[in-house]
Amino acid sequence: MNDTKTDRQPAPASKSQLRREALAWLALARKIVALPASQCAKLPLDEELGSAVGFARTITKHGARKRQLQTIAGMLRRLDAQEIAQAVDQLAAQQRQSIARHHLLEAWRDRLLAGTDRDLAALLEHCPEINRQTLRQLVRNAGREASRGKPPAAARKLFQLLRETDARSPLPPLPPE
Numbered sequence: 001m002n003d004t005k006t007d008r009q010p011a012p013a014s015k016s017q018l019r020r021e022a023l024a025w026l027a028l029a030r031k032i033v034a035l036p037a038s039q040c041a042k043l044p045l046d047e048e049l050g051s052a053v054g055f056a057r058t059i060t061k062h063g064a065r066k067r068q069l070q071t072i073a074g075m076l077r078r079l080d081a082q083e084i085a086q087a088v089d090q091l092a093a094q095q096r097q098s099i100a101r102h103h104l105l106e107a108w109r110d111r112l113l114a115g116t117d118r119d120l121a122a123l124l125e126h127c128p129e130i131n132r133q134t135l136r137q138l139v140r141n142a143g144r145e146a147s148r149g150k151p152p153a154a155a156r157k158l159f160q161l162l163r164e165t166d167a168r169s170p171l172p173p174l175p176p177e
Helices: 015-034 045-056 062-078 082-111 117-126 134-147 151-170
Strands: none
Touching: 015 045, 015 062, 015 082, 045 062, 082 117, 082 134, 117 134, 117 151, 134 151
């Protein structure tokens, strides 16, 4: 018997490993189906897989949806779905980044409405293109609206101004309190 290391075949995958892989494909199928149609259109899906995903979105019954997700997972397993998985991960990263920017804008608005001149000066120093008079007026009006219990129209305009400024050049992180 010649049992050298080069003659040995790789050990077959265990049942546990096969199950983990199947669950990973199913998780990817769930992520794809959960994406909005506009983002799903950006994915490199073939026609058959795209129609299966579209059909899965229309299914409301739990059992039928589960079967369709398993069908999509099987299709993904047969394809080389690494490119699709990377595209889904990239879309998720973009969404997380967008949410983080939104939270930063909200934090800047809240900090400016709290009324510290130091924060206002730090923002104006970093973003000199902001109209100082408009910014100060919006902060002042938002404070008045809040004290009178009126709807926060000026605070919304302030947020919009911050969002437009952030689109031109990213706002800095908040200075420490």
